[in-house]
Amino acid sequence: MRVVITGATSGLGAEMARQYAAEGATHLGLVGRREERLNEVAEECRALGATVATYTQDVRDGAAMQELARDFVERAGGVDLVIANAGVGSPDRIGSGDPGPLTKLMDVNVNGVINTLIPFVPTMKEQRSGHLVAIASQAGWRAMPHHAGYAASKIAVRTLMDGFGYALEHYGVRWTCINPGFVVSEMTDTNEFPMPFLQPTDVAVRRMRKAIRRGARTYTFPRRLFALICLLRVLPRFVVARLRA
Numbered sequence: 753m754r755v756v757i758t759g760a761t762s763g764l765g766a767e768m769a770r771q772y773a774a775e776g777a778t779h780l781g782l783v784g785r786r787e788e789r790l791n792e793v794a795e796e797c798r799a800l801g802a803t804v805a806t807y808t809q810d811v812r813d814g815a816a817m818q819e820l821a822r823d824f825v826e827r828a829g830g831v832d833l834v835i836a837n838a839g840v841g842s843p844d845r846i847g848s849g850d851p852g853p854l855t856k857l858m859d860v861n862v863n864g865v866i867n868t869l870i871p872f873v874p875t876m877k878e879q880r881s882g883h884l885v886a887i888a889s890q891a892g893w894r895a896m897p898h899h900a901g902y903a904a905s906k907i908a909v910r911t912l913m914d915g916f917g918y919a920l921e922h923y924g925v926r927w928t929c930i931n932p933g934f935v936v937s938e939m940t941d942t943n944e945f946p947m948p949f950l951q952p953t954d955v956a957v958r959r960m961r962k963a964i965r966r967g968a969r970t971y972t973f974p975r976r977l978f979a980l981i982c983l984l985r986v987l988p989r990f991v992v993a994r995l996r997a
């Protein structure tokens with residue numbers, strides 16, 4: 753299997769790279785900005801038998817992502833699975849008056865997904881096979897106080913994947929949008945609020961791979977957290993405003 757993964761320098765992306773290599777992926781394309789970390793993960797995957805190409809680049813750079821797709825397809829002779837996983841999370845801090853952090857977050861989390869997946873569509877369309885995956889979040893079901901930007905970015909990803917699905921089905925290409933709950937990673941390491949049902953990274957990635965393998969269009973886990981979030985969706989605004997996040 754020939755797999756491209758963005759955000760492969762840490763957390764879910766690095767673990768996906770290791771697990772796909774262990775499963776027997778022949779070609780891996782790993783993307784992230786921290787070169788040293790990327791090379792470390794690549795070495796681990798090579799030791800597991802995969803041929804690995806590393807791309808030290810920013811998913812916000814559309815032209816570079818198009819070149820990446822061209823390069824990977826040429827090296828691997830095609831592509832089977834592309835996982836748009838790179839993402840950032842930070843509080844809104846609208847009181848600062850600086851829109852910069854929020855627009856950057858939207859750029860990485862939304863345009864980064866578009867820049868990652870779309871350049872592979874022509875190849876998959878020609879192959880009449882392939883699978884595009886985006887990592888959204890359960891945060892995309894209910895904006896918590898002070899985290900509206902992150903929630904909005906993940907709602908956008910879910911909507912995009914749902915809409916892209918109409919064309920992809922026509923081309924014979926599969927697609928999956930994954931909405932994880934809290935998972936141990938660099939992103940959650942800095943969270944100071946309670947994270948119910950926090951999952952170990954390897955366990956979460958095994959569940960995600962299983963959903964991808966069976967071709968689920970949407971996969972939201974753990975279900976216990978989803979039940980809690982459904983409750984938050986119907987709670988009055990003044991109750992939600994009291995929750996610390």
Ligand SMILES: NC(=O)c1ccc[n+]([C@@H]2O[C@H](COP(=O)([O-])OP(=O)(O)OC[C@H]3O[C@@H](n4cnc5c(N)ncnc54)[C@H](OP(=O)(O)O)[C@@H]3O)[C@@H](O)[C@H]2O)c1
Nearest residue numbers: 759761762763764785786810811838839934935937938939
């Ligand atoms: N952990 C959770 O609880 C959780 C829950 C729901 C959804 N998610 C989603 O899961 C995905 C992975 O997050 P994680 O938890 O594994 O966090 P993480 O450990 O912080 O990993 C984020 C990855 O994204 C990469 N990245 C960030 N900005 C980038 C950019 N501009 N260009 C290229 N790569 C970039 C980082 O690499 P570099 O810094 O090296 O570029 C890193 O490899 C994210 O989309 C996140 O929103 C996470």
